[in-house]
Amino acid sequence: MKFILQENKEEFEFKSEKKNFDIRFNRIAFIFFIFFLISIIYCIHLTHLGSRDLNSNISKNYGSFNKIQRANILDRNNHFLAKTVNSIDIGINPTEAIDKKKLLLNLKYIFPDKDFELINSKISKNKFFWFEKKISEENYEKIMMLGDKSIKPHENLTRVYPQKNLFSHIIGQIDDDNQGISGLEKSLDLDLKKSDKSIKLTVDKDIQFLIREELVKFNKIFKTKGSASILMNINNGEVLSIISLPDFDPNQRQNITDVNYINRATKGVYELGSVFKTFTLAAALNEKIIEPNTQFKNLEKSITCGKNKISEYDKKIPSNLTAEEILIRSGNIGSVRIGQAIGIEKYKKFLNDLDLINSIKFDIEEMGEPISFNWGKCKLATTSYGHGITTTILQLTSAYSTIANGGYKVNPTLIKKEKYTRGKRILDENVSTNLVTILRKIVTTKEGTATLANVEGYEVAGKTGTAEKILEGGYSRKKINTFASIFPASNPKYSLVVMLDEPKTNSEYVYDYRDGSGIKYKGTPFNTAGWTSVEVVGQIIEKIGPILATKYTEVN
Template sequence: MSEFKFVEKKSILKISFERIAFIFFIFFIISLLFSAKILFLSYNDLPEQKIIKKKENFRSSIIDREGDILAKSVRITNLGIDPKLVVDKKKLLLSLKLLFPNKDFKDQINGKKFFYVKKKISPEKLEAVLKLGEKAFRLEEKIARVYPNGELFSHIIGQIDNDNNGISGLEKSFDYELRSSKEALKLTVDKELQYLIREELAKAEDIFKNVGSAAILMNIHNGEILSMISLPDFDLNKRKNLKDLKYINRATKGVYELGSVFKTFTLAAGINYDVVSPETEFTNLKKKITCNKNSIEEYDNKIPSNLTAEQILIRSGNIGSVRIAQKVGIDNFEDFLVKIGILNQLTFDTDEIGTTQIGKWGKCKLATVAFGHGIATTLLQLTKGYSIVTNGGYEINPTLIKKKYGNDKIRLINQDVSNLINPILRKIVSTKEGTAGFANVAGFEVGGKTGTADQPADGEYSKKKINTFASVFPASDPKFALVVMLDEPKPNKEFVYNYRDGRQPYKGNWRNTAGWTTVWVTGQIIDKIGPILATKY
């Protein structure tokens, strides 16, 4: 009988499971690696296929005197679509409508040209868009210019084109510096002052319905412009092709006949050339004179016939100013206007600069220029002129760029001019005979001169006005010039004037003179900015 033997055999099946498990693990690892590689390649493939990188065109920042940013270059992303690559247009349109409910892309998606869905798209919105998985999206990365204050400095800073090239304002005149330097361009302007002055000019438009306005606030000793406004203005973040003349820079480019503000220069010239003093008497002043068949009349028949030179300026006499100019003479008067920067071509930080228009000198031209007619200039040149006349006679050059100044000063006119003119300018504001009482803000010792001018049109004067007030303060030791202009203001018979000397409010004014429009606005401005100037400057 054969012996039964049981021989234990190792399971082949067990070995197979172990091998399968091992092989599965190997394949699993390989799959993970391949998946990761595919994702990595897909991610890195995105910039090449879907991101269009524009040539970098960096521009350095522009800041105000306190270091606040007025213009800055930042990286942005623009989102576009190539319609030729869209698979399901209806589905994509529905998705876009949910993300951009105020936009309609139907015509563009059904077209053939690339179009932008959103420029400067936010990261949150971009993430939501990319989650749609649409291969037709194109992302454009570029350097963009942003202006945190919108329209506040529009005429000063100016615009750039789509390639970040400066085309106006400081962006144009300092284009090379902004491109080549990483250091910010520091300006003399103060954002806080700029805002407050613009706010008052905007309020004035509601009251007097003027078509535009401008104001310049300047340090009369170094020419630093602390604020320069021209209205209407525009938002620098919305690039526009501004062809409408209403957007002209009225502070530097607009050339206007400014009227009686020139009478200050007439008397100052007489003092400078020692042909008159404030006490010089003029008797038998007529109410009307003629020159080459053209008549020159007194604006107010109540002005006395006998006045001193000082009283002529305080009461803004036309005929008296002519008589002073005749004593000065053509050569001296022209020389004086050159010295204070009225007749010279002004060199400035921006290209938007107007040129004084005067025509040919003669005895009639001398007579009309004496009271601010027959000569048209810019508000910037007027500000420079008033600064030199009141700062001791020293040369200054208006500037928007913060810089270091030397100690050397060039005297252009006699120092006695400022010593004698400044108290008279104060009386124009502080006395009842003066024309600028609404600017007599307590504590700031404002002095200045009004100017109301009819504007020429078609060879004759129209009823359209330019109302100007050129002020300096404090009058005993001037530091600042503030010149304000309203373009075509209208009288407001419903407006209530509140006097600063405690008199009863006055309602129902028919006058359209600077004393009842621009002077009032200037008083409001000094109310707001005076405390800042007193503490900071």
Template structure:
């Protein structure tokens, strides 16, 4: 039996313990390595995800902002005058928008914007930017300078959209003809609205209205004549201290409107005051009692009836009394007057007696045939409807004969006057080009050519010897009729507030054009001077004719002047 060596046993135990330690150390190392690998995997996964997202964002463009479909930009055709001069056109402009969800500091953003747009409302803008909307308008139609200055501010979350803006090179010169567009370039007044109503709005809705697909719209307006008329009316406001002045130039052979203006007006490029009451288009959208200009129609009616001739006479020696009213003359001659004298002296008594020869029914029928009692038909949307008594009686016929009791538009009066002097043909007025052949097809004969010739004679006689002397323009045979109407104030006729008018035609032997001028509440040009039509509306018409006749192709004729001209050749 062998005896175990205790030393060897101890050694063997020590070896066994060493081996156990080695096994435990190996196991711990494996676990540590696993933890490291796991941590590295997690780190690589996180950074890989971030890197992949960055690559995706780098390859993707800016997110598309959904612009509001309720406010599309729309192209409009150019508007030209009859000679091809641009009256209205589209220009490109920038509009500022914001994406509220991208705004970092609202207060700072608004403060910066106000350095460029000082009128920007802080509260309203803050409310817009504090919303969760993806898109809000901040300011439409900025100037290039404003756009550049805002860009230089570097405000995140804001951008610009290119839109179209209507531009009127002539400013206010033809504002009441051209009208207006709204912020979205849609026509809301004047010929701009007419163009939309003729199909432009439908083309825009279908996306077919582009700058390359729209033909320009040519008007009958002559920009040169329009400028002259506007200039003379502006001068009249100052010279006669009037609250308003207006007028029109009409082609007597076609019914085309060559010029039309009403002051005060507005600038369609900045129409902040366009809706103010005193900026009404008085030519077509206002109705007025036209005073003694209506004697033109009473005289034409009487002559055309065959019951009265140029040699007929009427007793105007004393006032007429009817229904408690007294009819008197402003500057009565207090004697028997012939028809030409009634016309040039503007006798209320004589005119009333001529109307009585025709009778109430015949009087109203004539005015209706002349287009003075119905709403005028033309392209311009702003056209007023005339007013007349609900029931015509003898007293109504008498007062209407000299221009009180029926209110019409000045343009309507001028159109009817053109029919009285052009051979008796009534042409519907138009703001679009029209040839004489086209006009003849739609003309309505309202008086005979023979009656029209007599009216032309009376027109010329009134400028030569009557109240229209100051309308004379040498070489153009101007004829015309004055009208001074007392305005109705608080239901009664005022003694010191007048609405003056003058209707001119030239050359009066065979008129090419009719010029109508009205002056609202004029005062004397100088202290102590009267303020009747012959002293203000008539000279304005004469100035317009003098400055526009040659431009419109009317050559002066001095052959009627007596006396020889001495010419010296050196």
């Protein structure tokens, strides 16, 4: 009996020990469970905060972003000129900060280079402010991990211009609300927004680069106020290059108010001088009033019209000249006589047909309008040699294209099209052929004013124009020097116009004649187009000629 009681006691004691162990184990498990549950709740809270800021806020406040788009703009060879990318801006609303001091410390850790005295003052004002524009992906992840609901991400559409200054005047800019404010960004605003299909232009990035380099170089050489150039396909009006200097970088989103940044190629309106003499001769030939070899005898050295005296710029010009010699030598008096033979109505109509003295439509809105005037006998006389009449560089380039392409009106365009419709014919083909032949002689003969543009192999033809700049109430000694060229003369394909705004002579510049003589001439003897703009065109054609010859062999 005693043995049994011991066994029961041992059994009792054993069971008692097991129960104590279970109690201790359950307490530990319970505590672990509580900590685990708290951790889960905390993690869920963090995840909620993060996802709410990252997704919910964007979705709630900026849900329309997916509807915002802007098509890319390409050059004719599919190089990006304007490209849309997504970015995120970070704003802070201090009134929603969990702990402002802690927030500030965390921000300092992520963005050590920022001015936190300024940021602290902004936080103290308890007003929303933008903290970081276009935040990097790495910093975006870091700042969102803070889990502070005062941090407000804003998904943005960002417009990038990979070519920087190269196409600034024609591409233009957008504002922060995705609205086009200049150039094609403005004129094509709706088209760019409603489709994600890229818009292809007629311009060539490589040619644009080479021409701009030459203009920049000669702006320094001749100390110009600015310059402009346009290269156009004379048969379909495609603009392969259009440049105005000074230009700007559209990536910087600058609000440019300096009028010197005007688009001189399309918006600027200028008296361009003797380049208009080509149109005077063209009108007379087209009306069959004269022939290229028609003689003009006993031409005066000066004539008077009203209170104005019209003189020859070069006293050495002979008194007896043919019609074509008048253009080759750029005679003022001879051009007046040709204009008088045409008459006001016919000459006015011809200039209108060429779109020289009326406003025209183009793919960008930055277009100048020629200054209107009242026609009369004296106005006919002065306009015949390019005095007292204005136009834009774009209109001049288009008119020279019409002169050279057989007489078909050209509608300039920056937008690449699959098919082009030929314009109305306003000039007889034989007149066009004769004019190009005469323009070629201006470059090849010693009497011509553009011999510096005689680049071997490219048969450059063209006409110079030197004009005094208009001032309120009169004229200044400041010049506009222009050369309107066509090439190749035997089969015209391109028109290239270069205008220099207020060039100066350069005593150190060395001219290298392209006639094979090896003659070099140091110093600019006269501030005329023949010594400035012509030299620029010659240098440009040497650079772009090989590209045009190899890349663009089509006739259309």
